[in-house]
Amino acid sequence: xGLDCGVHLPEVDIAFRTYxxxxxxxxxxxxxxxxxxxxxxxxxxxxxxxxxxWWTQVVGPGRxxxxxxxxxxxxxxxxxxxxxxxxxxxxxxxxxxxxxDFPPVTIRDMVRAQKRLVEHLGIRRLFAVIGGSMGGMQxxxxxxxxPDAVFASIPVATAAHHSAQNIAFHEVGRQAIFxxxxxxxxxxxQTGRQPLRGLAVARMCAHITYVSEVALTRKFGRRLQxxxxxxxxxxxxxxxxxxxxxxxxxxxxxxxxxxxANSYLxxxxxxxxxxxxxxxxxxxxxxxxxxxTRFCIVSFTSDWLFPTEESRTIARALNRAAANxxxxxxxxxxxxxxxxxxxxxxxxTIAGFLAGCAVHAGLDSP
Amino acid sequence: xxxxxxxRPEPVKRIAKSVRVDQRLIAGxxxxxxxxLDIGCGDGTLxxxxxxxxxxxxxxxxxxxxxxxxxxxxxxxxxxxxADFDLSHYPNETFDYVVLSRTLQAVERPRAVLQQMLRIGAxxxxxxxxxxxxxxxxxxxxxxxxxxxxxxxRPWYETPNIxxxxxxxxxxxxxxxxxxxxxWLAADEAGRRxxxxxxxxxxxxxxxxxxxxxxxx
Numbered sequence: 127x128g129l130d131c132g133v134h135l136p137e138v139d140i141a142f143r144t145y146x147x148x149x150x151x152x153x154x155x156x157x158x159x160x161x162x163x164x165x166x167x168x169x170x171x172x173x174x175x176x177x178x179x180w181w182t183q184v185v186g187p188g189r190x191x192x193x194x195x196x197x198x199x200x201x202x203x204x205x206x207x208x209x210x211x212x213x214x215x216x217x218x219x220x221x222x223x224x225x226x227d228f229p230p231v232t233i234r235d236m237v238r239a240q241k242r243l244v245e246h247l248g249i250r251r252l253f254a255v256i257g258g259s260m261g262g263m264q265x266x267x268x269x270x271x272x273p274d275a276v277f278a279s280i281p282v283a284t285a286a287h288h289s290a291q292n293i294a295f296h297e298v299g300r301q302a303i304f305x306x307x308x309x310x311x312x313x314x315x316q317t318g319r320q321p322l323r324g325l326a327v328a329r330m331c332a333h334i335t336y337v338s339e340v341a342l343t344r345k346f347g348r349r350l351q352x353x354x355x356x357x358x359x360x361x362x363x364x365x366x367x368x369x370x371x372x373x374x375x376x377x378x379x380x381x382x383x384x385x386x387a388n389s390y391l392x393x394x395x396x397x398x399x400x401x402x403x404x405x406x407x408x409x410x411x412x413x414x415x416x417x418x419t420r421f422c423i424v425s426f427t428s429d430w431l432f433p434t435e436e437s438r439t440i441a442r443a444l445n446r447a448a449a450n451x452x453x454x455x456x457x458x459x460x461x462x463x464x465x466x467x468x469x470x471x472x473x474x475t476i477a478g479f480l481a482g483c484a485v486h487a488g489l490d491s492p
Numbered sequence: 493x494x495x496x497x498x499x500r501p502e503p504v505k506r507i508a509k510s511v512r513v514d515q516r517l518i519a520g521x522x523x524x525x526x527x528x529l530d531i532g533c534g535d536g537t538l539x540x541x542x543x544x545x546x547x548x549x550x551x552x553x554x555x556x557x558x559x560x561x562x563x564x565x566x567x568x569x570x571x572x573x574x575a576d577f578d579l580s581h582y583p584n585e586t587f588d589y590v591v592l593s594r595t596l597q598a599v600e601r602p603r604a605v606l607q608q609m610l611r612i613g614a615x616x617x618x619x620x621x622x623x624x625x626x627x628x629x630x631x632x633x634x635x636x637x638x639x640x641x642x643x644x645x646r647p648w649y650e651t652p653n654i655x656x657x658x659x660x661x662x663x664x665x666x667x668x669x670x671x672x673x674x675x676w677l678a679a680d681e682a683g684r685r686x687x688x689x690x691x692x693x694x695x696x697x698x699x700x701x702x703x704x705x706x707x708x709x
Contacts (some may be wrong), residue, residue: 443582453571474565482567
């Protein structure tokens with residue numbers, strides 16, 4: 127597969143999961159695109175963490191993406207570390223991983239790989255593509271790159287380009303990985319010591335951007351708890367630490383069990399590169415001109431990582447392209463992560479939008 | 493009802509919304525199979541009606557987010573937006589009809605909104621409460637205070653209706669802006685057609701709302 131950077135990957139593996147059944151016409155498929163640290167285990171127990179799928183509230187029987195009705199597909203992105211080709215995959219015959227030599231991939235490359243998968247599954251046109259955050263970027267890219275292969279696109283809590291602030295936060299995370307002595311120039315498989323602390327700090331920093339101040343205050347406030355006995359990693363206050371510190375450390379340490387540092391670098395880079403307008407002569411509307419895809423743009427009031435203004439920019443570009451667009455901002459104080467949480471208005475919006483699209487697409491009601 | 497929790501949530505029901513009488517009058521001015529934008533569409537009742545009964549590609553803009561969510565959750569293509577700011581983003585002649593129902597008097601720049609409507613649409617359908625109605629005139633005349641009627645039901649200090657006009661005023665604006673009035677009628681508050689089709693002066697006195705179909709002359 128040819129990549130945007132010019133490198134040709136001779137072999138590409140894409141790991142995916144499906145839920146529900148494809149109908150005879152192949153017209154009821156919905157592609158779910160996961161976010162930066164997500165994976166294909168949308169609606170089932172995760173094989174490594176043992177935790178429930180990351181979108182069980184959205185995907186399943188009777189859920190907004192009703193698997194009794196739709197055939198739901200989710201693939202691990204190109205560059206990921208849950209089975210799809212990425213920096214951890216063996217390179218050529220030596221069997222050594224790509225590591226930092228893995229070519230830079232773009233959101234468009236990820237979508238290209240998904241397109242191959244979708245064709246492989248016998249789907250000519252997706253009924254819908256949906257995703258939050260980086261998944262939303264893919265939902266936009268799908269509509270821009272393959273307008274005739276996408277009946278409906280639902281970009282959630284996303285933007286048409288990564289902002290300077292977003293890139294800045296990613297850079298802090300990357301520098302944390304580089305600063306870990308176990309990073310070893312990215313060839314950490316040679317010693318078996320992984321840059322877990324650097325990756326954990328990257329996750330901690332990123333996690334702060336996924337929640338709102340209100341949500342953090344509500345959850346933790348300034349409450350203290352006793353610090354662990356072998357507390358070498360923090361300054362304690364007479365044996366106490368803030369609950370929010372403990373929470374972030376937990377987020378960091380549980381993340382590194384399932385994620386690869388080089389993948390984190392590759393995927394954050396892909397998000398940073400994303401600029402859909404720049405790919406279309408600087409005019410975002412040009413990406414969608416003539417599109418017959420129906421769009422549903424969703425943002426959340428307290429999301430400061432991908433604020434509503436970014437969604438409004440997309441909605442207005444779609445207006446300039448005379449595309450069919452619904453645009454909803456869901457009131458919530460949960461921040462960017464709201465798209466992963468229990469937000470009934472959000473779920474009603476997706477379910478209703480899909481129901482409306484099903485009428486227009488001529489999908490039979492069960 | 494649609495609370496997401498363990499167990500099966502209720503499926504989304506698609507029930508036709510009931511259409512107000514004045515919305516039926518508006519729908520009567522719109523040809524089947526056309527592209528329609530309804531500005532200030534509320535929960536999307538009119539666009540739902542236009543899609544179901546006339547096969548129109550009808551879309552909506554609404555400023556109240558709760559209404560937008562209700563409309564989209566009903567499967568209707570509605571976006572959050574503001575008539576004063578969001579029309580400029582559409583290309584010329586994107587729609588066959590652009591509808592502004594009972595909203596003109598509440599926008600900041602009614603003249604600019606009308607210009608945008610007839611730029612992005614071949615035709616505009618506009619309804620507004622008539623400030624020239626008898627009861628409005630009588631209240632102002634007899635009491636010397638701002639009128640309060642069924643249509644003008646908020647005190648002056650908190651009304652969103654910052655640009656009231658009469659049916660005659662609207663005729664004048666159309667002439668001034670060079671818009672051709674293809675159809676017009678006066679209706680009572682419920683939206684029932686009133687019988688002064690040929691007499692603007694009487695319509696302006698007895699019609700509680702005016703309804704106009706315009707195109708660029």
